[in-house]
Amino acid sequence: xxGAAILDALRAxxxxxxxxxxxxxxxxxxVVTRDALPGALAFCRDQxxxxxxxxxxxxxxxxxxxxxxxxxxxxxxxxxxYSVAHNHRVRIKTRVDEDDAVVTSAVPLWPIxxxxxxxxxxxxxxxxxxxxxxxxxxxxxxxxxxxxxxDYPIDRRQPLIGPAD
Amino acid sequence: xxxxxxxxxxxxxxSGTGGGSQNLHVGMGPAHPAMHGIIRIxxxxxxxxxxxxxxxxxxxxxxxxxxCEVGGYNNAIPYTDRLNYVSPLINNFGYASAIEKLLGIDVxxxxxxxxxxxxxxxxxxxHLTCIGASAMELGAFTVFLYMIKAREFLWELIxxxxxxxxxxxxxxxxxxxxxxxxxxxxxxxxxxxETREVLDEVHRxxxxxxxxxxxxxxxxxxxxxxTIGYAITGPxxxxxxxxxxxxxxxxxxxxxxxxxxxxxQKDGDNxxxxxxxxxxxxxxxxIVEQALALIPxxxxxxxxxxxxxxxxxxxxxxKQGKTEGLLLVPITLSPNLQxxxxxxxxxxxxxxxxxxxxxxxxxxxxxEGLMNHFMLIMEGFGIRPPQGEAYFAVEGANGELGFYxxxxxxxxxxxxxxxxxxxxxxxxxHRMIEGEMIADLIPTFGSVNMIGGELxx
Numbered sequence: 001x002x003g004a005a006i007l008d009a010l011r012a013x014x015x016x017x018x019x020x021x022x023x024x025x026x027x028x029x030x031v032v033t034r035d036a037l038p039g040a041l042a043f044c045r046d047q048x049x050x051x052x053x054x055x056x057x058x059x060x061x062x063x064x065x066x067x068x069x070x071x072x073x074x075x076x077x078x079x080x081x082y083s084v085a086h087n088h089r090v091r092i093k094t095r096v097d098e099d100d101a102v103v104t105s106a107v108p109l110w111p112i113x114x115x116x117x118x119x120x121x122x123x124x125x126x127x128x129x130x131x132x133x134x135x136x137x138x139x140x141x142x143x144x145x146x147x148x149x150x151d152y153p154i155d156r157r158q159p160l161i162g163p164a165d
Numbered sequence: 166x167x168x169x170x171x172x173x174x175x176x177x178x179x180s181g182t183g184g185g186s187q188n189l190h191v192g193m194g195p196a197h198p199a200m201h202g203i204i205r206i207x208x209x210x211x212x213x214x215x216x217x218x219x220x221x222x223x224x225x226x227x228x229x230x231x232x233c234e235v236g237g238y239n240n241a242i243p244y245t246d247r248l249n250y251v252s253p254l255i256n257n258f259g260y261a262s263a264i265e266k267l268l269g270i271d272v273x274x275x276x277x278x279x280x281x282x283x284x285x286x287x288x289x290x291x292h293l294t295c296i297g298a299s300a301m302e303l304g305a306f307t308v309f310l311y312m313i314k315a316r317e318f319l320w321e322l323i324x325x326x327x328x329x330x331x332x333x334x335x336x337x338x339x340x341x342x343x344x345x346x347x348x349x350x351x352x353x354x355x356x357x358x359e360t361r362e363v364l365d366e367v368h369r370x371x372x373x374x375x376x377x378x379x380x381x382x383x384x385x386x387x388x389x390x391x392t393i394g395y396a397i398t399g400p401x402x403x404x405x406x407x408x409x410x411x412x413x414x415x416x417x418x419x420x421x422x423x424x425x426x427x428x429x430q431k432d433g434d435n436x437x438x439x440x441x442x443x444x445x446x447x448x449x450x451x452i453v454e455q456a457l458a459l460i461p462x463x464x465x466x467x468x469x470x471x472x473x474x475x476x477x478x479x480x481x482x483x484k485q486g487k488t489e490g491l492l493l494v495p496i497t498l499s500p501n502l503q504x505x506x507x508x509x510x511x512x513x514x515x516x517x518x519x520x521x522x523x524x525x526x527x528x529x530x531x532x533e534g535l536m537n538h539f540m541l542i543m544e545g546f547g548i549r550p551p552q553g554e555a556y557f558a559v560e561g562a563n564g565e566l567g568f569y570x571x572x573x574x575x576x577x578x579x580x581x582x583x584x585x586x587x588x589x590x591x592x593x594x595h596r597m598i599e600g601e602m603i604a605d606l607i608p609t610f611g612s613v614n615m616i617g618g619e620l621x622x
Contacts, residue, residue: 025266025555054396057556057567057584066573078569080556080584084393084407087414091556112396115592138223138621147231154231
């Protein structure tokens, strides 16, 4: 199935749940609402002609300082899906606000989401509702803040062992 | 008292917390020699069997993605060297290609062939290291020494081309740093001949070796469904019989013009992974040999209209205003810069002034070149892709290495996400080792080929 047909299938199934769709640089992308996201991901995985059996990547982008999007929803959670059976790809995105940064966990669909979601929580502070093990992945538990947020200064240090005072 | 303690705690007859047999918690790493330095696995043991395991990563986290956001697009190239530091060239090209996709530019034919050749040489050296290290951890120290000897032949080739062995920084957005040096094809043929001899020796030492087979067959296996569910790619996925390879599934550069196979196995255990890696090295050598035969451009024939002069004298002439005909004069460059002379430069770099720095002769010899150089180097200028996002994946030595780049239209990437190929196998590692003996953890961990730089970024 080519990318345009995948996007059409998503639009046909979710209607207004698909906010936006594009194929910039050949990457077919659908932006869905947060409410439609769990359904859209399950649809992508279970529909036989889509059969996205691999969650290739899951990450987030902080749009706090992006020109023209400073006021919009702050985070975008990005899912890159791949189908081994059909050899096609799609990118699903959803937007969430800073004060309500929660997305439904995809762990029941793909076990790899466990670690990817832990990393997104660690780096961006986006929570995943229903995650079985919501710990940080790369940073240590005592770490304060979320380093890949745009308002986290790159030179802030949080040493675990500092000079004695 | 002593008798009570003996009965209650040692014989397990008491009713307190000490009663009965208890599972033992054993922590491995992060400072354990077989953990390659930087992984902590907390295991719960029943006897010698692992009941539960928790894998903890992040000890080598150095903010790769954050650092990428503060410099220009080409500034991230040295950081990508340090992702998978056993095959850094593949990271270089993967990152550069993601930016090229964002910019919508195409690199030259010769550059594509060079990228293929260098990627495959890196892949061989990565597999050599992986097999050598895991064989050493099973006691086959000879194999490790043989493999490192073979890797040395390949790293000499890499050193010839890039000027460095490990932190090569050879890729550039829009091209590569320099062309291949003279006599590269002959050197490669010689290195491959030696590598094949080593692989043959290793094959005879390991593949039918009773101890090796006993430790590897049926150990660390993962089912096909779970491997896909954990998004594991690369040799581990091909070891369960799924012929997925980015080079074949969505061909980039010139992989679709070359003849090669995707080796697969069925069992998904450590032995199958070993066989896949061994077979892939031969395929990589096939790819390099074909690419070297097909590469366009041929040897560099400098037009000696003027005598080659020393770069310092060249700059002096420019400063004195004696610029007439200066652009036509070839200069003798240091051997470290071999392949970056102007005729070679244009062959391996895209003809796009928005992206590619001009060759040094042009920078020093003409005002246009100098301006072009500054426009790319100055703060706030540089490479400025239009707003947008792109995901580009290459086949790294461990699987799909993807870069997801978001541009806000300035000269710095807004967000660079690296999809590390060895993170999914590490997420699934507890599934591979639970229910097996603690000693089997070592070959399984070795066959996953965890590379800390890439895993923790």
